[in-house]
Amino acid sequence: MSERTEISEIGEFGLIGRIREMAYHGNKSTIKGIGDDAAVIDNGDDYLIVSTDALVENVHFDLGYVPLRHLGYKAMAVNFSDMAAMNGIPQQVVVALGLSNRFSVEAVEELYEGMRLACEKYGVDLVGGDTTTSRSGLFISVTVVGKVAKDKVAFRKGAKEKELICVTGDLGAAFMGLQVLEREKQVFQANPEMQPELEGKDYIIQRQLKPEPRLDVVQELARLGVTPSSMIDISDGLASELLHLCKASGLGARIYEEKIPVDRMTYEVAREFELDPITVQLNGGEDYELLFTMPQEDYEKLRNHPDISVIGYMEAGSTAVMVTKQGNEVQLQAQGWKHF
Amino acid sequence: MSERTEISEIGEFGLIGRIREMAYHGNKSTIKGIGDDAAVIDNGDDYLIVSTDALVENVHFDLGYVPLRHLGYKAMAVNFSDMAAMNGIPQQVVVALGLSNRFSVEAVEELYEGMRLACEKYGVDLVGGDTTTSRSGLFISVTVVGKVAKDKVAFRKGAKEKELICVTGDLGAAFMGLQVLEREKQVFQANPEMQPELEGKDYIIQRQLKPEPRLDVVQELARLGVTPSSMIDISDGLASELLHLCKASGLGARIYEEKIPVDRMTYEVAREFELDPITVQLNGGEDYELLFTMPQEDYEKLRNHPDISVIGYMEAGSTAVMVTKQGNEVQLQAQGWKHF
Numbered sequence: 001m002s003e004r005t006e007i008s009e010i011g012e013f014g015l016i017g018r019i020r021e022m023a024y025h026g027n028k029s030t031i032k033g034i035g036d037d038a039a040v041i042d043n044g045d046d047y048l049i050v051s052t053d054a055l056v057e058n059v060h061f062d063l064g065y066v067p068l069r070h071l072g073y074k075a076m077a078v079n080f081s082d083m084a085a086m087n088g089i090p091q092q093v094v095v096a097l098g099l100s101n102r103f104s105v106e107a108v109e110e111l112y113e114g115m116r117l118a119c120e121k122y123g124v125d126l127v128g129g130d131t132t133t134s135r136s137g138l139f140i141s142v143t144v145v146g147k148v149a150k151d152k153v154a155f156r157k158g159a160k161e162k163e164l165i166c167v168t169g170d171l172g173a174a175f176m177g178l179q180v181l182e183r184e185k186q187v188f189q190a191n192p193e194m195q196p197e198l199e200g201k202d203y204i205i206q207r208q209l210k211p212e213p214r215l216d217v218v219q220e221l222a223r224l225g226v227t228p229s230s231m232i233d234i235s236d237g238l239a240s241e242l243l244h245l246c247k248a249s250g251l252g253a254r255i256y257e258e259k260i261p262v263d264r265m266t267y268e269v270a271r272e273f274e275l276d277p278i279t280v281q282l283n284g285g286e287d288y289e290l291l292f293t294m295p296q297e298d299y300e301k302l303r304n305h306p307d308i309s310v311i312g313y314m315e316a317g318s319t320a321v322m323v324t325k326q327g328n329e330v331q332l333q334a335q336g337w338k339h340f
Numbered sequence: 341m342s343e344r345t346e347i348s349e350i351g352e353f354g355l356i357g358r359i360r361e362m363a364y365h366g367n368k369s370t371i372k373g374i375g376d377d378a379a380v381i382d383n384g385d386d387y388l389i390v391s392t393d394a395l396v397e398n399v400h401f402d403l404g405y406v407p408l409r410h411l412g413y414k415a416m417a418v419n420f421s422d423m424a425a426m427n428g429i430p431q432q433v434v435v436a437l438g439l440s441n442r443f444s445v446e447a448v449e450e451l452y453e454g455m456r457l458a459c460e461k462y463g464v465d466l467v468g469g470d471t472t473t474s475r476s477g478l479f480i481s482v483t484v485v486g487k488v489a490k491d492k493v494a495f496r497k498g499a500k501e502k503e504l505i506c507v508t509g510d511l512g513a514a515f516m517g518l519q520v521l522e523r524e525k526q527v528f529q530a531n532p533e534m535q536p537e538l539e540g541k542d543y544i545i546q547r548q549l550k551p552e553p554r555l556d557v558v559q560e561l562a563r564l565g566v567t568p569s570s571m572i573d574i575s576d577g578l579a580s581e582l583l584h585l586c587k588a589s590g591l592g593a594r595i596y597e598e599k600i601p602v603d604r605m606t607y608e609v610a611r612e613f614e615l616d617p618i619t620v621q622l623n624g625g626e627d628y629e630l631l632f633t634m635p636q637e638d639y640e641k642l643r644n645h646p647d648i649s650v651i652g653y654m655e656a657g658s659t660a661v662m663v664t665k666q667g668n669e670v671q672l673q674a675q676g677w678k679h680f
Contacts, residue, residue: 019469091367
């Protein structure tokens, strides 16, 4: 090898693209490989869905303020969220863990206690794993296996022109929770006798430390008779995920700032941090809400739904624009992660 | 938490035992959770099998002498081997990768090229993954999904008294290959102008760098009409794996030193390193051969098979003994890993 291309030159999505090109595909049962929230495998009566996500210390979490029990819970939740993003249900999970001797048996048990809580809540069995040494930080690599009915599966592709764009819950809270935790950590480091000022910020901190996969929405959509034409979970921020739906579906999108759901606490804390709340809503990650499209004729089924907001519609083209409260158009940019 | 128990106090198997006790199990479809080579999930007409294994830099591999392409191949092979150990076939695989900025795009491509070679050879599709930053070393966490017929599945439990104990291939080669590579690395570090002396050691080095899962044996056993009553793959050494079969089946075992298959090169290089070859055969890991039991009446189907050796039989009790060439009895001890 004489060439050396830095990963930062091609970015996360560039790297994934190269990996996707190299992946072997010879199995008839593989319906969808790399490039969605989960792989989709033909399983006779239904589809099997499989997804993997790793959490790495000091990249995805800081044990300075993340309790191990919350971390275990979150490691499960973010993987279950990928099943929700396919309109499916998780059933079994396996966990590969890299540990250093810094961790005691009791610490490992705390971590698994958090995993167990999430598994119990969502009815998912922890069926296997690998526990190994890591010379440096902790890593948790989780793979979840689930099911989805063949006529209910939702890919990133599949959105059609004029279809409505919907999001669940509210956006930006997990990001603001992280900012608060980071600030309190710095205060504590400067003066260990200071008590953390987390009072009244429970909601956004909870959203950061203990996210919930929207498996309730999967059930709710089934109850309402709505099958999303495309869907993705919001792990990297609304803007980035919407661009994924656009690209996969070969369309553009138009959303409206005033329609994007935000919690009041998120808004206020963003202001306190001198951040523009809409930037936080668009680009703050880790909310694990669902973003989906559906035909206009389903609108009546969801209007006035307390937990689902219609924020815009798909249109021809390849760009996603947001119409601001002032009526200006802003083109959305993908952020993705920039860990490298 | 006031108590602190070091992981080294309870060991790998103690830790896995605690994790198994904490794992949530509420799903009717889960046939077998933690405690075998793969989880077994009821899937209607057949069983789904799922296994995960992580490889961590400087714990499982040393990039000083392991080419990335071989590493990618091996990461797949060791996971496919877990499917073989259930008497099943791998079909899809997902990969979570932790990378530091030390790795170029070309290096990542080398790694995936090795994965692709293994996937292509064994007909397994790479269907998903997660690529993330690791602040220190490389880690590769692989989860494989496969299938096995319900009447063919082989667990660790299931061996019966007087049944025959069989192993495939030969043992100890991968361990001796590692010793040679380690020695040459030290020579090179002492004097970078020295050429490595690997000539004539291709077989054992290949066994270390590029192990093959014994999926051919799964096919061969089906062809011969042999269904193993219990099975495991030999990743940690024959002694350790035999004790797993004994414990899971509630039996003891008796094997014969003279029957344990060894390659001539393994034997000679062990002598060169002043190691007892039988110790290497019993405790050298990473051979990825299969160890299984079968009823005595199947003996005729396998006798004189060039690649399968009958090494002893299951008996009452809970200890595994080896009868030496001199006729002495030695009780086998589990080694397991001791990374902590």
